[in-house]
Amino acid sequence: MKNILAAVLTIAVTVSAMAESVERKIIRIATDNTDLVFEVGPNKRLYQTYLGKKLNNPEDFKNLSWNQYAGSDGSVSTRGWEAYSTSGNEDFFEPALGITHSDGNMTTYLYYVDSSEENVPGGTHTRIRLRDDKYPVNVTLNYVAYTKENVIKTWSEISHQVKKPITMSQYASAMLYFNEPSYWLTEFSSDWAKEAQMNVQELKFGKKVIDTKLGSRAAMLTHPFFEIGLNGPAKEHSGEVLMGTLGWTGNFRFTFEVDNVGNLRVIPGINPYASNYELKANDVFTTPEFIFTLSYDGTNQGSRNLHDWARRYQLKDGMKGRLTLLNNWENTAFDFDQEVLAELMKEAKHLGVDMFLLDDGWFGNKYPRKDDHAGLGDWEVTHDKLPGGIPALVDAAKEADVKFGIWIEPEMVNPKSELYEKHPEWVIEQPNRDTYYYRNQLVLDMSNPKVQDHVFGVVDDILKENPDVAYFKWDCNSPITNIYSPYAKDKQGQLYVDHVKGIYNVLKRIKEKYPDVPMMLCSGGGARCDYEALKYFTEFWCSDNTDPIERIFIQWGFSQFFPAKAMAAHVTSWNKNTTLKFRTDVAAMCKLGFDIGLQELSAEELEFAQQAVANWKRLEPAIMDGDQYRLVSPYDGNHAAVEYLDKSKTMGVLFAYDIAPRFREKLSRVKLQGLDGKQKYLVKEINLMPGDASTFPQNGKVFTGDYLMKVGLDVFGYEHNVSRVIEIIAQ
Numbered sequence: 001m002k003n004i005l006a007a008v009l010t011i012a013v014t015v016s017a018m019a020e021s022v023e024r025k026i027i028r029i030a031t032d033n034t035d036l037v038f039e040v041g042p043n044k045r046l047y048q049t050y051l052g053k054k055l056n057n058p059e060d061f062k063n064l065s066w067n068q069y070a071g072s073d074g075s076v077s078t079r080g081w082e083a084y085s086t087s088g089n090e091d092f093f094e095p096a097l098g099i100t101h102s103d104g105n106m107t108t109y110l111y112y113v114d115s116s117e118e119n120v121p122g123g124t125h126t127r128i129r130l131r132d133d134k135y136p137v138n139v140t141l142n143y144v145a146y147t148k149e150n151v152i153k154t155w156s157e158i159s160h161q162v163k164k165p166i167t168m169s170q171y172a173s174a175m176l177y178f179n180e181p182s183y184w185l186t187e188f189s190s191d192w193a194k195e196a197q198m199n200v201q202e203l204k205f206g207k208k209v210i211d212t213k214l215g216s217r218a219a220m221l222t223h224p225f226f227e228i229g230l231n232g233p234a235k236e237h238s239g240e241v242l243m244g245t246l247g248w249t250g251n252f253r254f255t256f257e258v259d260n261v262g263n264l265r266v267i268p269g270i271n272p273y274a275s276n277y278e279l280k281a282n283d284v285f286t287t288p289e290f291i292f293t294l295s296y297d298g299t300n301q302g303s304r305n306l307h308d309w310a311r312r313y314q315l316k317d318g319m320k321g322r323l324t325l326l327n328n329w330e331n332t333a334f335d336f337d338q339e340v341l342a343e344l345m346k347e348a349k350h351l352g353v354d355m356f357l358l359d360d361g362w363f364g365n366k367y368p369r370k371d372d373h374a375g376l377g378d379w380e381v382t383h384d385k386l387p388g389g390i391p392a393l394v395d396a397a398k399e400a401d402v403k404f405g406i407w408i409e410p411e412m413v414n415p416k417s418e419l420y421e422k423h424p425e426w427v428i429e430q431p432n433r434d435t436y437y438y439r440n441q442l443v444l445d446m447s448n449p450k451v452q453d454h455v456f457g458v459v460d461d462i463l464k465e466n467p468d469v470a471y472f473k474w475d476c477n478s479p480i481t482n483i484y485s486p487y488a489k490d491k492q493g494q495l496y497v498d499h500v501k502g503i504y505n506v507l508k509r510i511k512e513k514y515p516d517v518p519m520m521l522c523s524g525g526g527a528r529c530d531y532e533a534l535k536y537f538t539e540f541w542c543s544d545n546t547d548p549i550e551r552i553f554i555q556w557g558f559s560q561f562f563p564a565k566a567m568a569a570h571v572t573s574w575n576k577n578t579t580l581k582f583r584t585d586v587a588a589m590c591k592l593g594f595d596i597g598l599q600e601l602s603a604e605e606l607e608f609a610q611q612a613v614a615n616w617k618r619l620e621p622a623i624m625d626g627d628q629y630r631l632v633s634p635y636d637g638n639h640a641a642v643e644y645l646d647k648s649k650t651m652g653v654l655f656a657y658d659i660a661p662r663f664r665e666k667l668s669r670v671k672l673q674g675l676d677g678k679q680k681y682l683v684k685e686i687n688l689m690p691g692d693a694s695t696f697p698q699n700g701k702v703f704t705g706d707y708l709m710k711v712g713l714d715v716f717g718y719e720h721n722v723s724r725v726i727e728i729i730a731q
Ligand code: DGJ
Pocket: 329, 359, 360, 407, 475, 477, 522, 523, 524, 525, 541, 543, 544
C-alpha cells in the first residue's frame, strides 16, 4: 500500500514538474562567465530573472523567479523586471518604449511570441519576438553573446502593421536590471581638449541621466559609455562592474534609475529629446547597439574583454595593422604650399613613419580655406596654393616613399562657400530665426539623400582621381545648431535620428566601394568615439590636447572601452615643459603619430624619435594586438603605469610616468600582470635619449614572470614629468 502511494506521489510530482517545465519558458543568454536570463511570466510577458556570474547548475534556473526582486513586503509582487518595459503598464518607473498609437492611446503591452538562436562569429545571436495583443506592434529583442570575450551586444527592432503611423517618444536599445547593495556610476564627461574625464558618484533613489543634445559633434560634452560598480565604486583589479557603451554617433541617453525597492535599471538608447519619431506601417526601426560586459575582477578585465571583442568583431580592420604617420596640423596649420608639403613628406620618411597626412586648408577657390571662416563644402584643391592638385601630392609622397593621407570634413559647410550659395536647402538652419554659428560653420542635412550623395562624392571623387590616396581623416567640428531641416518638412522630429542614419548610409557606401582604405574618426578632438562609427573607421582621434600630462588621463579614460589600436595619439609641441621623450612615450601607448616640425628638434631628439618609431613598430604585437594592463592610475596619485603584453606572453612593454611626485613620498614597486610565471624575462629600458644611460635599477636583468608579478620593478622616481619605457623580453 505504502509503495503504491509512493509511486502515485512520484508520478504526481513528475507530472507537475513536467507541466511546470512545459509552462515555464526560460531564455538564457550565456557567455563563458556571465548569464543573462529571461522568463516568460504567467501573464505571458517577458521578464529578466538574472544577470550575473554564470550559473553552473542547470537545475538552478527554475529557482529564478520572474518577480523575485519585486519587493520584500510583497505589496508589489505583481511587478517583475520586464525585459523591455513599456509606457502605460503597471511598472510606474522609466520604460524602454513609449508609443502613441494612431488613435491617441499611449499604452503598449508586449507579450512573448517566440524566440530563436543562431550561431554567429564569436557567439550566439538570440532573437526574442514580442507583440502587443491589442495593437499590431512588434518588438524583437536581439542579444549576441560573445562567448570567450564575455561581451553581450543588444539592440531592438520595432515595427507595426497599423495603417496610420505610430509616434514613438522613447525607443531604448535595451534594459538591464540589478539588485545589489549599492550602485556607483563612473561617467566620462568631456569638452574640447578635456575628453574622457572620469567621475564617480553613488546612485541613490531616483534617476540619473547622462545625455547629449549636440546632434553631430555629439559626444563633445559626454561620451557614450559608463561603468557601474556593483556594491562599491568600480575598481581596476577587483569587484563586480558593468561596463556599457552605445554605438550611436548622435544624441544618446543613459538613464539609471533606482526604484522604490532599491533595484537599479539601466536604460541605454538614442536620446528621444526633440525626437518624437513617426514610424510607418511595416518600416522597421532598428535601435543602436548597446554593448556591455560584466567583469568580476574590476575594470581592467572588463576593458580587456571589450578590447578583444572590438578587434575581433567590431572595429574596422580590427585584426589588421595600422599606419604610423606625420600630420601637419599642429606644425603648419593653414599655412603651407606644395613645396612645404613635399618637404614634410621627406621628413616623414626620415622619421621612419609610414605616411604623411595632410590636414585642413587644402581646398576652396572662390572662398579659399585660409582659416576656419570659409571654404568648407568646396572640396576642390586651392589652385594657387597647390597647383598640381592632389595628383602632385600623391606623386611627391611616392617620391619620398611614404603613403599619402588627407583630411576632410564632408558633413559641414561654411556659409562662405560655393556649396552654400548653390544649395542653401541642404543645410540645417532655421528659416525664420537668427543663425547661430559654431566655428563659423553649419551642418549639412544628412537625412536628405541628395546630401548623402554629395558627402559620398567627396571621398569618391578624391579616390577616383587618386586611387593611391591611402587614408582619410574625417573631421566634424560643429554640433547641430539652428535645428531645422527643409527636407524633413513637417517631420522635424525625425531629424536628429535620420541625420545619423544618413551618415551611416554614406559610411556603408564608402566601406563597400573602398573596403581597404583606413580612416580616422575625428571630431574637434574626441567628440566622436562610439562603436557604430568604428565599424567604418580604423581609429579615432582622442583629443586635440596633446599635452602629455593631460593625455595620460585622457588615454586612461578612453582605454576603459577602446583598444590602443583604435586610439590615435600624436607627438606635438603642446607643453614644451615636457621633453620630447616624455611626449613620445605617452603617444606610443596608442596608435603612434607625429605632428611636429622636425626642424624644431635637436639632432639628439630626432635620433631619439627615429629610434622610438622603430621600437614602437617592433612592439606593435603587444601595444596594438596584445593585452593591456592598467597598473597604476594617474587618478590615484602622482604616477601612472600601463603594461602591454602580446598574446603569446613573450613580448611586453611597461610605460611608467612620474607626473608630480611629492618630496620623498613613498614610491611603490610596480607589479606586472599576465606574464607566464615560469617564463624568464629580460627587462630592458628603451626609448632613452642618445647618450643617456639608464637609471632603471633592474635594467638588463632577468627575472621569472612570477617574480615580476609578485615583487615588481622600481620604475618610479621623484622628478616631475619623467617617463620610463621598459621592454619585457621572454628568454
Ligand atoms: C579639429 C581636429 O581635431 C584637428 O586635429 C584638426 O584637424 C582641425 N580640426 C582642423 O581644422
